[in-house]
Amino acid sequence: MLTNIFSLKPEELAVKMKEQFPAFRYRQVMHWLYNKLVFDPEQMTDLPAPVKEYLSKNFSFALPKIDVVQKADDETAKYRLKLEDNEVIEMVLIPYEKKRTLCVSSQVGCARACAFCATGKLGLKRNLEVHEIVGQILLASAICLPERLTNLVFMGMGEPLDNLDNVLASLKIIQAEDSLTFSPRRTTISTCGLPDKIRQIANSKVRTKLAVSLNSAIDDKRDILMPVNKLHPLSELKEALFYYLNRVNFRVTFEYIMIPEVNMGGEDIKALKKYVGDLSCKINFIPYNQVPDLPYRSPTEREIDEFLSRAQVLNQAITLRRSRGANICGACGQLAGT
Numbered sequence: 499m500l501t502n503i504f505s506l507k508p509e510e511l512a513v514k515m516k517e518q519f520p521a522f523r524y525r526q527v528m529h530w531l532y533n534k535l536v537f538d539p540e541q542m543t544d545l546p547a548p549v550k551e552y553l554s555k556n557f558s559f560a561l562p563k564i565d566v567v568q569k570a571d572d573e574t575a576k577y578r579l580k581l582e583d584n585e586v587i588e589m590v591l592i593p594y595e596k597k598r599t600l601c602v603s604s605q606v607g608c609a610r611a612c613a614f615c616a617t618g619k620l621g622l623k624r625n626l627e628v629h630e631i632v633g634q635i636l637l638a639s640a641i642c643l644p645e646r647l648t649n650l651v652f653m654g655m656g657e658p659l660d661n662l663d664n665v666l667a668s669l670k671i672i673q674a675e676d677s678l679t680f681s682p683r684r685t686t687i688s689t690c691g692l693p694d695k696i697r698q699i700a701n702s703k704v705r706t707k708l709a710v711s712l713n714s715a716i717d718d719k720r721d722i723l724m725p726v727n728k729l730h731p732l733s734e735l736k737e738a739l740f741y742y743l744n745r746v747n748f749r750v751t752f753e754y755i756m757i758p759e760v761n762m763g764g765e766d767i768k769a770l771k772k773y774v775g776d777l778s779c780k781i782n783f784i785p786y787n788q789v790p791d792l793p794y795r796s797p798t799e800r801e802i803d804e805f806l807s808r809a810q811v812l813n814q815a816i817t818l819r820r821s822r823g824a825n826i827c828g829a830c831g832q833l834a835g836t
């Protein structure tokens with residue numbers, strides 16, 4: 499089987515091409531792929547025939563195929579993508595003011611079974627390969643033309659830290675100068691909280707922001723919402739976050755999905771204040787998006803207001819994040835490949 503060209507680090511492609519062609523041919527190819535976003539060697543008009551032939555014979559240029567597109571009232575677009583083995587994933591493109599953010603998937607399904615999440619109900623089918631992750635980013639970049647994709651969040655299907663090697667390899671490719679030159683401060687990996695993998699990110703040469711899906715600072719409640727907490731309770735997660743913060747120059751973001759009758763009481767704020775007290779972080783509060791067949795409901799505007807006014811006791815920056823794309827099930831926790 500041919501190597502998919504989008505799985506190669508730029509320096510790997512450079513080494514391969516320099517065996518046969520002058521260095522500037524490599525730079526031309528990179529310019530077509532990552533700048534002009536042209537993915538067919540035959541359309542790379544300034545390449546001579548031997549280079550086109552070399553590319554076609556040695557590499558696959560296959561990208562995930564766009565299968566279904568759904569656009570929400572707020573212009574958020576959810577793309578159902580088919581992979582080469584016919585598995586299905588989703589990516590969500592969110593235009594908002596001057597930003598165009600892509601919510602990327604890292605796995606087909608997810609093994610972590612968070613109680614509020616549609617993807618968690620699917621179970622894990624498989625990890626995505628590097629070229630399937632880079633492929634989503636390139637497809638979205640092409641869709642955004644003539645504008646640029648500005649931000650990337652690993653918050654689509656899957657737990658990115660369960661596929662961390664491929665996620666970091668993808669980031670390395672798209673952050674490289676010869677490719678998309680994506681700034682580390684515009685990339686965020688979101689996790690349910692896997693301490694060893696958080697340390698691995700901190701030790702990696704790839705820089706990225708980190709978001710932690712917290713949802714409760716009370717172990718008993720988090721055990722129910724997020725079974726990962728039974729394996730790695732809040733104290734263990736916090737130690738790993740200190741480790742990350744000591745090595746990486748970004749604040750951590752906590753995501754807190756607001757679910758009425760579950761995590762929006764006075765005791766929840768009290769526990770949250772204690773937990774985040776000494777961490778360099780900000781907190782995004784996200785109203786829960788109802789998922790069919792799950793026993794939770796979205797908060798009312800009044801419940802959101804009351805909770806946010808209680809949250810004023812927190813010392814950190816807090817933001818109300820309204821998930822976009824809710825009417826096409828493209829919002830947080832709603833991706834299920836449907």
Ligand code: SF4
Pocket residue numbers: 608609610611612615616617618619654655656657689690711831
């Ligand atoms: S919230 Fe994230 S980690 Fe939890 S089940 Fe859903 S996709 Fe997996």
